[in-house]
Amino acid sequence: MSLTHEDVARIARLSRIAVTDAEIEAVGKQLNNILGLIEQMQAVNTDGIEPMAHPQDVSLRLREDAVTEPDRREACQAVAPQVEKGLFLVPKVIE
Numbered sequence: 001m002s003l004t005h006e007d008v009a010r011i012a013r014l015s016r017i018a019v020t021d022a023e024i025e026a027v028g029k030q031l032n033n034i035l036g037l038i039e040q041m042q043a044v045n046t047d048g049i050e051p052m053a054h055p056q057d058v059s060l061r062l063r064e065d066a067v068t069e070p071d072r073r074e075a076c077q078a079v080a081p082q083v084e085k086g087l088f089l090v091p092k093v094i095e
Contacts, residue, residue: 003028003035 003011008028012019019027080088 003031 005024005028008024008031009019011031012024012027077088
């Protein structure tokens with residue numbers, strides 16, 4: 001697939017990129033190279049290949065799921081101006 005000057009100018013306009021008439025030729029070559037690479041990758045037969053989440057076999061180091069902080073809920077609610085059923089009551093600000 002080869003992009004014309006009009007195609008490159010339209011793509012630049014749609015993507016809100018300022019491209020001068022002198023730059024259209026270079027940008028067009030770069031876009032055509034990218035599209036050529038995509039065509040090469042689509043031509044590869046991937047039947048029977050399992051999708052990978054990462055190109056390397058990486059496993060995450062996991063920590064034990066344990067509580068490490070003390071429960072300070074009561075201390076925080078003790079300084080609240082008004083608490084009802086464990087919830088902070090705030091004044092209405094919408095008029």
